[in-house]
Amino acid sequence: MPLPDLTVDGKGNLSQEQIQAWIRKVAEKDLENGKKQRDYTYTEREEEHKLDGKGKVKSTESHTREVVMIYDRQVERLIAKNDKPLSTKDAAKEEERIQKIMDQRAHESAAERKKRLAKKEKEKDREGGRRFESEIADAYNFRLAGIEQRNGRDARVVDADPRPGYQPHLKDAKYPPKFRFRAWIDKAETQLVKLNAESIDTVSWGLFLARLHKRSTFVYQTTRVNDEVWLPKHLAVKLDARVALLKNFNMDMDITYRDYKKLRTDAKIVGGSAGIVSSFEFLA
Numbered sequence: 001m002p003l004p005d006l007t008v009d010g011k012g013n014l015s016q017e018q019i020q021a022w023i024r025k026v027a028e029k030d031l032e033n034g035k036k037q038r039d040y041t042y043t044e045r046e047e048e049h050k051l052d053g054k055g056k057v058k059s060t061e062s063h064t065r066e067v068v069m070i071y072d073r074q075v076e077r078l079i080a081k082n083d084k085p086l087s088t089k090d091a092a093k094e095e096e097r098i099q100k101i102m103d104q105r106a107h108e109s110a111a112e113r114k115k116r117l118a119k120k121e122k123e124k125d126r127e128g129g130r131r132f133e134s135e136i137a138d139a140y141n142f143r144l145a146g147i148e149q150r151n152g153r154d155a156r157v158v159d160a161d162p163r164p165g166y167q168p169h170l171k172d173a174k175y176p177p178k179f180r181f182r183a184w185i186d187k188a189e190t191q192l193v194k195l196n197a198e199s200i201d202t203v204s205w206g207l208f209l210a211r212l213h214k215r216s217t218f219v220y221q222t223t224r225v226n227d228e229v230w231l232p233k234h235l236a237v238k239l240d241a242r243v244a245l246l247k248n249f250n251m252d253m254d255i256t257y258r259d260y261k262k263l264r265t266d267a268k269i270v271g272g273s274a275g276i277v278s279s280f281e282f283l284a
Contacts, residue, residue: 003190012144019142019158025190026183027133029230033191033222036229041068043259044076051250069263070098071105139166139177148184150193151223155184162200178203191230195220213240225260232257 004021008014014022047062064080078086078094086094108116140160147154162177181197196219203212216239223233237253 014144016142019144020137022185022190023137023142023158024134026185026192027136029189029191031133033230037231038069038074040225040229040231040260040262041066042231042257042261043067045256045258047254049252049254051252053250055250057252070101073101073105075101135168135170136176139163139168145182147187150184150186153193154187155193156187158183158185175203186230189224189230191222191224193222193230216240226262231260 004018004025006014006018006022043064043066045062045064047060049057050059052058062080062082063078064083065076065078067074067076069075075098077098078090080086081090085091139162141163143159145157145159148157149155159180159182161180166177168174168177178201179197179199181195183192183196184194185191186193197217199212199214199216201214217237219234219236220232221234222230225231234257235253235255237251237255239251239253
């Protein structure tokens with residue numbers, strides 16, 4: 001998809017059609033980023049705060065994981081809890097789990113591999129992703145809100161509110177209209193830099209078995225890596241939810257992503273799972 005015409009009018013505005021085409025291009029690049037992310041290993045730290053009815057923190061727990069490739073599969077390897085290395089027992093259990101995955105792939109039959117890859121392609125459904133992102137562009141009214149600096153680079157700011165009366169065509173597209181958002185998009189590379197989203201209506205899943213209440217918020221940020229791809233940097237979530245119409249969950253979640261390292265195309269796994277990270281070859 002070529003870059004859309006972003007020539008502003010005399011008042012410095014873009015038409016809805018221009019912004020929609022622009023959002024589709026951003027979404028297309030985001031899909032490409034997701035594909036390229038599989039060429040990287042990285043560290044992910046997730047911190048969860050459980051809140052009481054007054055919004056005060058009741059408990060805090062964190063998990064740190066290395067995300068690595070085992071053959072053609074991304075696997076998360078737990079390396080720390082609450083910023084402390086795993087106990088000997090927990091570390092052994094984790095190594096056993098990783099080794100089991102490696103053994104399964106090493107002894108996979110041709111028929112099993114064919115079945116797994118077919119399932120993988122179905123889940124990836126690249127064209128389905130494009131249709132979903134395109135519907136997002138149709139489901140909102142957009143407004144330019146200026147240009148701001150993000151990490152020393154110019155970013156266009158766009159606000160999005162659900163389009164009244166819009167009827168989604170895809171099943172999964174029924175959820176986004178329950179959110180409003182503001183996005184920062186890199187001016188030079190048409191890449192999503194930051195997204196702030198807020199639920200403006202109750203979101204229900206599975207015959208009301210789970211509900212996400214209004215005013216839950218999501219903040220997502222990316223970073224430019226190796227001058228070739230924009231990958232996740234930070235995700236902050238504030239949830240007010242109810243499960244099975246019985247139990248309320250008030251929770252803050254903060255996830256950071258760091259230490260991105262690109263794999264060589266000829267990288268191989270050697271040795272046991274204890275050396276899984278060092279067994280990869282990385283580009284300088």
